[in-house]
Amino acid sequence: MASNTNIESKEDATPKVTADPDPKQSLAPAADPVPGMDLDTDPDLSVGAAELRELERSCRRQLSSAGRWPAEWRARLHNRLGLLLYGQVRFDEAAEEYSAALEAWPRLAAAAHNRAIVRYRMGYFQEAERDLMLAQSLEPENTEIATGLQETRRLLRGIPAEGAS
Numbered sequence: 001m002a003s004n005t006n007i008e009s010k011e012d013a014t015p016k017v018t019a020d021p022d023p024k025q026s027l028a029p030a031a032d033p034v035p036g037m038d039l040d041t042d043p044d045l046s047v048g049a050a051e052l053r054e055l056e057r058s059c060r061r062q063l064s065s066a067g068r069w070p071a072e073w074r075a076r077l078h079n080r081l082g083l084l085l086y087g088q089v090r091f092d093e094a095a096e097e098y099s100a101a102l103e104a105w106p107r108l109a110a111a112a113h114n115r116a117i118v119r120y121r122m123g124y125f126q127e128a129e130r131d132l133m134l135a136q137s138l139e140p141e142n143t144e145i146a147t148g149l150q151e152t153r154r155l156l157r158g159i160p161a162e163g164a165s
Contacts, residue, residue: 055084075105082114091118109138113145120152128152 059081066074082097098115101108116131132149139145154160 052084052088056081059084071105072108075101075108075111078104079108079111079114082111082118086114086118091122094118095122107138109135109142109145112138113142113148116148116152120148125152125156129156 059077062077063074063081066077069077078097078101082094082101085091085094085097095115095118098111098118101111102115112131112135116128116135119125119131120128129149129152132145132152135145136142136149
């Protein structure tokens with residue numbers, strides 16, 4: 001799934017998490033769900049544990065009051081929370097948030113791609129392939145998704161990656 005074609009293990013093949021396509025282009029909630037950080041473009045999770053807990057609480061507070069928000073906004077917030085959890089290696093919880101994002105707004109390719117990455121990292125390659133197919137159907141021009149799908153299919157067929165010995 002990564003641009004690195006010399007894959008010796010699934011950890012080596014793990015790509016970066018995909019943020020929303022262009023969050024500045026669409027309307028956003030009045031208050032940023034995660035003040036002070038732009039989790040759409042760079043989930044810099046090199047902050048302290050206390051700050052991470054506060055960021056998570058902030059996302060969850062926003063979600064608890066987001067019932068009347070447009071579906072796209074709720075989906076983006078679930079995706080942001082998933083990014084935060086993914087960065088903390090809380091893969092099961094991240095996958096749940098990406099699923100919630102897709103349930104709220106099924107057209108969010110970033111959530112499908114991110115869930116595929118989590119499933120890939122956890123060794124659920126068939127599920128990752130399905131998520132990548134969904135993401136590709138939503139963003140057919142996205143080369144990172146296409147590469148991820150190709151690499152996942154190669155892995156499922158037992159074909160070693162190019163350059164692997």
